[in-house]
Amino acid sequence: MKEVSFGQYYPVSSFVHRVDPRLKIIFLIAYIVAIFLATSFYGLAVCAFALILIVAFSRVPVWKVLRAIRGVAFLILFTAAINIFFYRGEGDPYFSWTVFAVYKEGVLFSAFLVIRLILLVTLSSMLTYTTTPVSLCDGLESLLTPLKWIRFPVHALALIMSLALRMIPILSDETERIKSAQMARGADFSSGNPVRRVRAMIPILIPLLISAFRRADELGEAMEARCYMGDKKRTKYKKLHFTWRDLVAFLLLAAVVTGVVLLRVYVGGVI
Amino acid sequence: MNIIAEHLSYVYNAGSPFAARALDDVTLTIEEGEFFGIIGHTGSGKSTFVKHLNGLIRLPSSLKHYRRPKAKKGRPAPVEPSLRVGEYDLASRKTDFYGLRKSVGMVFQYPEAQLFAETVFDDVAFGLKSFSRGMQEEEIERAVRAAIEMVGLDYQAVRDVSPFDLSGGQKRRAAIAGVIVTRPEILILDEPAAGLDPLGKREIMDLLHRIHGDWCKTVVIVSHDMDEIAENCTRAAVFSEGRLVCVLPPKELFARAEELFSLGLDVPLTQKLCIALEKRGIKLDCNLTVDGFVRAVLAAREGTP
Structure with missing residues (x-):
């Protein structure tokens, strides 16, 4: 049986892994706000420093973290290129050709944007590297609880999310098995024109769909047999508690936000 | 076609935190004409081993970017694994894996999960159409009919029926027909009788004995039902934690009951x-x-x- 490493979760135990998922989600949101509040390289430096601390205490290898950036490399390069060539600054351009012109301000501004994007992507992927999808769901459910006041089905949404996540490895296992079985019967998935390749997927998709429906049916029955009634009077198996780690993480967040805001007010934009 | 495996090793998800050694230095020969059994616990490497036999798992040396591991100082050079199935050398990059899969039929666990076509006929013909392109309609029909009758289904009654309307046991037979229709020389079955009632189990084993011989020269079954192995196999191999423990005829094998018990296996x-x-x-x-x-x-x- 193939072990499926699903999502991006990197399974080690570290300080960052054990911070409460709710706080991690809030941290990410507040951090993104802070990045956009930062108007100077100093502000970004504060954010970057916090990020380096997080990476250092997460025990996730640096190459893994860098790989997350590689995924959006195109977007980053595109943004940088647009800004370098089209930003109109004062003074003489370094270089100019038809509509393209490179100014000092343009270079600085695109460097600023690139750093911003890298920080954003890296912290988001740190969240998925250090938090299992299940506890991410738990955290999200807990954070969304206030929405129950406006009759938003928070619990159902959380259940759908966690079931979907739970089914990913099962279905990917199943896909692998059906694919092997059809390959053993001579199916060929890698040659021919696109139409042919899509048609070649039919012997995988139909059995997969049937088994997905069967599993959904069985799961529904099993839940009903255990008297599942939605969120009425349900307790949690894993309760979320705030600990000293969460306090440390919170203080770090507070420091970043305060730092960025103070720099914005007293130093202003430096581009 | 003989199957000759030497020093076969395999690691799942090599180089990641999920790395798991599934096969460890397995050397094993299965001769033509055998009704061979493979016994082992879940995770003992038995399924991984049989997946090598028709190239669903490839030897590292048959892959594109393979680099021969260098010998470290003071240590003997690592032994290259090799695997031959008849004339196919699975360690080579030039192997015709398509031809190999035609000669080595593979029935997976719960094979009914592979059924997909609109009628039983189409499903059984799937393998035939992929392996023998350009076959005449009548030829296809004759081969499909022979396979369906071989597995003990009524051809006229099931040919135009949806495979999903068959009963559990019939589905499994139809799925087996879809594999044997190409007349593979070696037929490998992973837990062919899993999840069937005692009568269904017996019928499947009887079916395999009918197939063994004229239809498929060699039959290999993977099982953890010791009675099944004892009653049917000429020889059996025991796998434990990726290693091959022993290969013996059932009678001698089960005489070593104590050893099997210590591996957590039954007799x-x-x-x-x-x-x-x-x-x-x-x-x-x-x-x-x-x-x-x-x-x-x-x-x-x-x-x-």
């Missing part, structure tokens, strides 16, 4: 009874089938005054 019911009787001083000579056991008991009883 057939008949062997257990023999052991229990031996403790009470009654020694039976039994071939481990239920019928054979009954005969041995009757013979022993007549022998006593």
Whole structure:
């Protein structure tokens, strides 16, 4: 049986892994706000420093973290290129050709944007590297609880999310098995024109769909047999508690936000 | 076609935190004409081993970007794994894996999960159409009919029926027909009788005996049902934690009951009874089938005054 490493979760135990998922989600949101509040390289430096601390205490290898950036490399390069060539600054351009012109301000501004994007992507992927999808769901459910006041089905949404996540490895296992079985019967998935390749997927998709429906049916029955009634009077198996780690993480967040805001007010934009 | 595996090793998800060694230096020969059994626990590497046999898992040396591992100082050079199935050398990059899969049929666990076509006929013909492109309609029909009848289904009654409307046992037969339709020389089955009732199990094993011989020269079954192995196989290999423990005919194999127990494996019911009787001083000579056991008991009883 193939072990499926699903999502991006990197399974080690570290300080960052054990911070409460709710706080991690809030941290990410507040951090993104802070990045956009930062108007100077100093502000970004504060954010970057916090990020380096997080990476250092997460025990996730640096190459893994860098790989997350590689995924959006195109977007980053595109943004940088647009800004370098089209930003109109004062003074003489370094270089100019038809509509393209490179100014000092343009270079600085695109460097600023690139750093911003890298920080954003890296912290988001740190969240998925250090938090299992299940506890991410738990955290999200807990954070969304206030929405129950406006009759938003928070619990159902959380259940759908966690079931979907739970089914990913099962279905990917199943896909692998059906694919092997059809390959053993001579199916060929890698040659021919696109139409042919899509048609070649039919012997995988139909059995997969049937088994997905069967599993959904069985799961529904099993839940009903255990008297599942939605969120009425349900307790949690894993309760979320705030600990000293969460306090440390919170203080770090507070420091970043305060730092960025103070720099914005007293130093202003430096581009 | 003989199957000759030497120093076969395999690691799942190599180089990641999920890395798991599934096969460890397995050397094993399965000869043409055998009804071969492979025994082992879940995770013992038995399924990984059989997946190598038709190239669903490839030897590293048959992949594109393979680099021969360098010998480290002071240590002997690592042994290159090799695997030959008939004339196919699976360690080579030039192997015709398509041809190999045609000669080595593979029936997976719960094969009914692979059914997909609108009719049983189309499903069974799928393998034939992919392996033998340009076959005549009549030829296809003849081959499909032969395969469906071989597995004990009524051709006229099921040919235009949706495979999903068949019963559980019939689905499994239809799925097996879809594999044997290309007349592979070697047929490998992973837990062919899993999830069937005792009668269904017996019928499947009878079916395999019918297939073994004229239809497929060699049959390999993977199982953890010791009775199944004892009653059907000419030889059996025991896998444990990725390693090959031993390869013996069932009678000699199950005589080493203590060793099997220590690996967390069982022995057939008949062997257990023999052991229990031996403790009470009654020694039976039994071939481990239920019928054979009954005969041995009757013979022993007549022998006593």
